[in-house]
Amino acid sequence: MKCGLEIHVQLETESKLFCSCPTNYQDAQVNTNICPVCLNQPGAKPYPINEKAINNALMIALMLNCKIDANLIYFMRKHYNYPDLPSGYQKTSIPIGYEGDLNGIRIREIHMEEDPGQFKPDRGIVDFNRSGIPLVEIVTEPDMHSPEEARTFLRELIRVLKYSEGARGEGTMRADVNVSLEGGKRAEIKNVNSIKGAYKALKFEIIRQKNLIKRGIEIKQETRAFLESQMITVAMRSKEDTDDYRLILDPDLPPIKVANEEIENIEEIMPEAPHNKIKRFVKEYGIDEETAKILTSELELANVYEKVVKSINSEFAAMWMRDELKRVLSYNKLDFVESEIRDKDLIQLFSMLQNKEITTKAGQRIIEHMPKNKKSPSEIAEKLGLTGIVKEDEIINAVKQAIDENPEAVEDYNQGKKASMNFLVGQVMKITRGKADPSETVNILNSLLKE
Numbered sequence: 001m002k003c004g005l006e007i008h009v010q011l012e013t014e015s016k017l018f019c020s021c022p023t024n025y026q027d028a029q030v031n032t033n034i035c036p037v038c039l040n041q042p043g044a045k046p047y048p049i050n051e052k053a054i055n056n057a058l059m060i061a062l063m064l065n066c067k068i069d070a071n072l073i074y075f076m077r078k079h080y081n082y083p084d085l086p087s088g089y090q091k092t093s094i095p096i097g098y099e100g101d102l103n104g105i106r107i108r109e110i111h112m113e114e115d116p117g118q119f120k121p122d123r124g125i126v127d128f129n130r131s132g133i134p135l136v137e138i139v140t141e142p143d144m145h146s147p148e149e150a151r152t153f154l155r156e157l158i159r160v161l162k163y164s165e166g167a168r169g170e171g172t173m174r175a176d177v178n179v180s181l182e183g184g185k186r187a188e189i190k191n192v193n194s195i196k197g198a199y200k201a202l203k204f205e206i207i208r209q210k211n212l213i214k215r216g217i218e219i220k221q222e223t224r225a226f227l228e229s230q231m232i233t234v235a236m237r238s239k240e241d242t243d244d245y246r247l248i249l250d251p252d253l254p255p256i257k258v259a260n261e262e263i264e265n266i267e268e269i270m271p272e273a274p275h276n277k278i279k280r281f282v283k284e285y286g287i288d289e290e291t292a293k294i295l296t297s298e299l300e301l302a303n304v305y306e307k308v309v310k311s312i313n314s315e316f317a318a319m320w321m322r323d324e325l326k327r328v329l330s331y332n333k334l335d336f337v338e339s340e341i342r343d344k345d346l347i348q349l350f351s352m353l354q355n356k357e358i359t360t361k362a363g364q365r366i367i368e369h370m371p372k373n374k375k376s377p378s379e380i381a382e383k384l385g386l387t388g389i390v391k392e393d394e395i396i397n398a399v400k401q402a403i404d405e406n407p408e409a410v411e412d413y414n415q416g417k418k419a420s421m422n423f424l425v426g427q428v429m430k431i432t433r434g435k436a437d438p439s440e441t442v443n444i445l446n447s448l449l450k451e
Contacts, residue, residue, distance in 0.1 A: 061097025
């Protein structure tokens with residue numbers, strides 16, 4: 001299998017690419033964010049191109065390790081007919097970046113274009129509020145060889161776009177998925193709207209093409225549509241070649257020259273790309289790559305980690321943020337920024353753990369109460385009665401009590417049923433209200449059970 005992707009994502013701007021209409025099309029009434037320019041009415045000329053859109057597209061290209069074209073940037077007219085395209089052509093730029101890379105997947109080119117409107121056949125309308133919103137299109141080489149590889153790449157790409165803060169992410173993503181099997185021609189699956197959709201479309205298309213090859217039927221080069229409700233692809237039309245679009249230079253749009261100084265300014269202010277941040281975290285903080293991936297899954301989480309490790313051991317902080325913090329966020333279905341947990345809260349919690357003011361079990365209970373809570377970890381611990389760690393002689397007495405009260409668990413342990421150890425540890429924790437150190441409790445249990 002060979003798979004290449006053409007990913008379209010809206011750029012984060014307040015106005016459209018060639019006019020001043022707002023881009024908040026999802027919040028507006030149908031056909032209200034429009035003007036003669038974005039409707040391409042006779043005599044309406046485009047405004048000068050949206051400068052923020054260009055800068056955002058350049059930043060994304062640089063974060064994907066692309067070379068930037070030093071020549072003039074032209075916009076072309078790409079002709080095709082569809083109800084949501086009032087002009088009969090789409091304004092699309094020549095590549096502004098090329099020969100990039102993201103985790104071994106080559107980026108062929110990156111360019112800009114304007115979004116068409118939204119054809120809604122179920123309602124019998126075309127809504128042009130979206131028409132003219134700036135898009136970035138990212139075109140890969142056919143370097144993916146399984147649906148899983150394509151899914152992983154899209155997840156990483158969306159993470160880069162989130163870090164850039166220059167694009168609107170998966171919610172506005174539309175991907176064209178190009179796939180072929182050895183010996184067959186390429187099928188293009190149009191307008192897949194999610195990472196899950198791309199994965200499902202590829203799984204179906206591989207099976208479809210394999211079955212055709214087995215039956216000796218030639219695979220046509222064609223464009224197919226993905227029906228997400230049924231998780232299948234269906235034929236739309238024969239595949240267009242570039243010549244079919246009758247591309248010509250747009251005479252209404254002058255060429256653009258991006259100065260070297262502008263590129264340097266963008267490089268200075270752009271965020272560190274997540275794939276580069278992962279490598280730095282591994283090298284700088286001595287954590288493994290998988291942990292670094294989890295900590296960089298959100299820009300805000302990565303930033304807080306770097307603040308925390310100024311006061312806390314980097315590996316200790318990484319372990320707690322990877323395991324316990326992410327567990328709590330996942331359970332509550334929250335992103336880190338939504339949790340309202342502050343770096344000073346994590347520093348206090350981890351300090352309490354390292355200074356043995358609370359047990360590991362107590363720390364786990366405290367962190368469960370931290371999302372959307374204005375109280376500090378010490379205040380939460382005080383309220384729950386979790387402060388303090390019992391002394392060794394108190395743990396010994398608690399262990400003896402747990403052994404005396406649970407003879408069946410002791411018998412099971414002596415017969416080789418190791419799971420009973422966890423039960424006895426739990427009983428000790430219950431007796432000490434979670435204030436016994438778990439590792440010390442296990443050691444004392446092992447010692448007394450052998451007597």
